[in-house]
Amino acid sequence: MSIIFNKVSYLYNQNTSLEQPGLQDVSFKLKTGSFTAVIGHTGSGKSTLLQHFNALLKPTSGSVEIAGFKIDAATSNKGLKPLRQQVGIVFQFPESQLFEETVEKDIAFGPQNFGLSEEEAHKRARLWLRRVGLSQDLATRSPFDLSGGQMRRVAIAGIMASEPAVLCLDEPAAGLDPQGHQQIMQLFKKYQAAGHTVVLITHDMDDAARYADDVLVMDHGQLVKHASPAEVFADPDWLHRHHLEQPATVAFSQALARAGMQFEHLPLTRSELVQAICQQVKGAGQ
Amino acid sequence: MSFNLVEVNNLTFTYRDEKQPALEKVSFALPAGSWTAVVGPNGSGKSTLTRLLDGLLWPDSKHSEIKIAGERLTKQNVWSVRQQIGIVFQNPDNQFVGATVADDVAFGLENQNFPPEKMQERIEQALAAVKMQDYAGTEPSRLSGGQKQRVALAGITALRPKLLILDEATAMLDPQGRRDVIALIQQLRQDYQLTVLSVTHDADEAALADQVLVLSHGKVKATGTPADLFSQPDLIASLGLKPPFVMDLKQRLAAKGIEVPAEITEEQDLVNYLCQLSSTK
Ligand SMILES: Nc1ncnc2c1ncn2[C@@H]1O[C@H](COP(=O)(O)OP(=O)(O)OP(=O)(O)O)[C@@H](O)[C@H]1O
Ligand SMILES: Nc1ncnc2c1ncn2[C@@H]1O[C@H](COP(=O)(O)OP(=O)(O)OP(=O)(O)O)[C@@H](O)[C@H]1O
Numbered sequence: 001m002s003i004i005f006n007k008v009s010y011l012y013n014q015n016t017s018l019e020q021p022g023l024q025d026v027s028f029k030l031k032t033g034s035f036t037a038v039i040g041h042t043g044s045g046k047s048t049l050l051q052h053f054n055a056l057l058k059p060t061s062g063s064v065e066i067a068g069f070k071i072d073a074a075t076s077n078k079g080l081k082p083l084r085q086q087v088g089i090v091f092q093f094p095e096s097q098l099f100e101e102t103v104e105k106d107i108a109f110g111p112q113n114f115g116l117s118e119e120e121a122h123k124r125a126r127l128w129l130r131r132v133g134l135s136q137d138l139a140t141r142s143p144f145d146l147s148g149g150q151m152r153r154v155a156i157a158g159i160m161a162s163e164p165a166v167l168c169l170d171e172p173a174a175g176l177d178p179q180g181h182q183q184i185m186q187l188f189k190k191y192q193a194a195g196h197t198v199v200l201i202t203h204d205m206d207d208a209a210r211y212a213d214d215v216l217v218m219d220h221g222q223l224v225k226h227a228s229p230a231e232v233f234a235d236p237d238w239l240h241r242h243h244l245e246q247p248a249t250v251a252f253s254q255a256l257a258r259a260g261m262q263f264e265h266l267p268l269t270r271s272e273l274v275q276a277i278c279q280q281v282k283g284a285g286q
Numbered sequence: 287m288s289f290n291l292v293e294v295n296n297l298t299f300t301y302r303d304e305k306q307p308a309l310e311k312v313s314f315a316l317p318a319g320s321w322t323a324v325v326g327p328n329g330s331g332k333s334t335l336t337r338l339l340d341g342l343l344w345p346d347s348k349h350s351e352i353k354i355a356g357e358r359l360t361k362q363n364v365w366s367v368r369q370q371i372g373i374v375f376q377n378p379d380n381q382f383v384g385a386t387v388a389d390d391v392a393f394g395l396e397n398q399n400f401p402p403e404k405m406q407e408r409i410e411q412a413l414a415a416v417k418m419q420d421y422a423g424t425e426p427s428r429l430s431g432g433q434k435q436r437v438a439l440a441g442i443t444a445l446r447p448k449l450l451i452l453d454e455a456t457a458m459l460d461p462q463g464r465r466d467v468i469a470l471i472q473q474l475r476q477d478y479q480l481t482v483l484s485v486t487h488d489a490d491e492a493a494l495a496d497q498v499l500v501l502s503h504g505k506v507k508a509t510g511t512p513a514d515l516f517s518q519p520d521l522i523a524s525l526g527l528k529p530p531f532v533m534d535l536k537q538r539l540a541a542k543g544i545e546v547p548a549e550i551t552e553e554q555d556l557v558n559y560l561c562q563l564s565s566t567k
């Protein structure tokens with residue numbers, strides 16, 4: 001079952017003086033089990049797009065097909081709980097989704113709300129607390145008495161503990177330390193490998209290049225490209241026109257290529273890059 | 287650059303009901319006009335430090351001392367000292383007070399008794415500097431994440447503080463936005479003497495600073511220039527940090543037997559060096 005956006009447009013504050021387009025005529029199809037990165041300049045519509053995945057926002061026109069639901073302007077808010085169970089969203093600002101008295105209760109809320117017993121839900125919560133790299137000592141703390149990166153991890157655990165079929169993430173690594181950043185990205189990759197679909201908004205072009213199968217590029221509410229990372233990141237001028245840039249790895253590889261090195265295909269990750277350089281340098285030395 | 291705008295001595299702070307201090311015996315100085323990057327793992331005390339500098343939290347004991355422009359920060363002078371400090375918080379939602387973007391910038395200026403006749407010009411200038419002039423009449427709650435961060439930054443830079451504290455103020459900006467902000471801060475430093483303390487997880491951003499302060503478990507684990515610090519791969523790894531791109535690449539290459547001379551620190555130089563190596567060998 002794929003995810004289909006069919007000519008989705010969204011107007012903020014429709015029919016008021018503040019009316020403003022959030023999305024314009026966006027169409028795409030994502031495969032089940034894929035890992036998609038959504039990139040685009042500030043204000044390009046990424047968060048607006050993501051909120052359409054579980055009907056937090058509903059299209060002003062067009063429709064979204066996801067997890068057996070079809071959502072359009074007429075969809076009622078009733079009966080959306082099963083959709084929210086299958087499609088979880090981690091918001092851009094984690095504080096906006098924390099609310100319980102303690103960290104453990106906050107993470108357990110989702111699983112319990114979707115039918116697990118209190119005991120089972122708390123067991124899940126402790127499991128996910130560990131998986132996002134938080135110490136058990138924090139379980140009884142108020143989620144608001146945490147550092148920014150710790151709050152971010154609680155928010156991620158809170159959504160993943162319900163184990164949604166589609167996991168949507170709005171800049172989940174913003175504010176994580178480098179080690180945490182890598183751990184959490186690997187957690188998402190593992191989650192995908194276990195058969196789930198992952199959609200990741202990111203400003204980190206290296207992450208998009210390294211982890212995604214597919215990239216959606218947004219600009220002024222429009223989808224301007226849907227392609228593989230290799231394709232999206234190959235053309236620096238096109239990226240600049242959309243206020244984006246190449247991952248450091250790709251930019252470096254192209255600089256090497258301009259200076260005379262030849263690559264069979266563009267390295268997307270640092271280890272691929274180093275390997276390619278070694279082949280050139282050592283190959284030439286023989 | 288001869289005097290220290292900020293001096294911190296023996297700073298220890300414990301949150302209420304906590305056993306472990308969030309900061310322990312932290313000492314450092316910020317030379318006037320310098321840019322210092324504060325790095326360290328999540329929960330290491332970086333934001334706590336910024337709140338103490340702004341007098342939003344108070345140290346555990348009288349043995350801790352924070353001096354701003356030579357004056358010891360106390361509960362008596364905190365209001366006047368704070369006029370010299372601009373702080374951009376980790377979450378911009380904690381920053382907004384105005385009903386519109388322009389009001390929000392105006393609010394800070396009014397608080398500092400900024401001349402009303404010059405207000406409009408200053409607001410426009412500050413918003414234009416972060417490319418948010420078209421949103422002057424918008425409610426802050428109706429902005430995207432990165433737009434909020436830009437406005438928060440405009441609200442603070444408009445005040446021309448002596449000390450600018452940024453707590454991951456570029457974490458939600460797109461790559462160009464991030465570069466714009468860094469350029470803006472460099473520009474402000476050139477235009478008037480601005481001292482910057484910037485909390486960041488981005489090694490490439492920290493690499494631009496004059497000084498890096500590494501916190502871990504509430505303690506200062508290292509201070510030094512970015513070049514010094516990032517050339518110690520074991521230290522960097524043990525602190526859970528990541529070196530900037532060029533350093534990282536050099537270290538990965540060294541692990542595969544390609545030693546790049548230490549004096550090569552710029553991307554273009556590394557490109558040239560590697561190309562030479564592959565063609566001449
Ligand atoms: N509640 C709202 N009311 C009106 N306009 C809004 C609202 N939320 C967002 N917008 C506008 O819609 C556009 C898209 O915003 P969105 O939050 O989707 O951007 P984004 O791509 O997520 O940006 P960022 O990377 O900065 O988070 C922006 O121009 C923004 O100002
Ligand atoms: N209000 C609070 N009450 C109790 N403990 C707190 C409170 N705020 C923060 N802490 C704890 O103090 C320590 C330092 O937090 P701080 O926010 O300064 O970290 P940080 O270095 O800014 O981390 P991050 O990179 O995640 O933002 C953490 O262990 C955190 O859990």
Ligand SMILES: [Mg+2]
Nearest residue numbers: 047092430431
């Ligand atoms: Mg957003």
Ligand SMILES: [Mg+2]
Nearest residue numbers: 147148332333
């Ligand atoms: Mg912090």
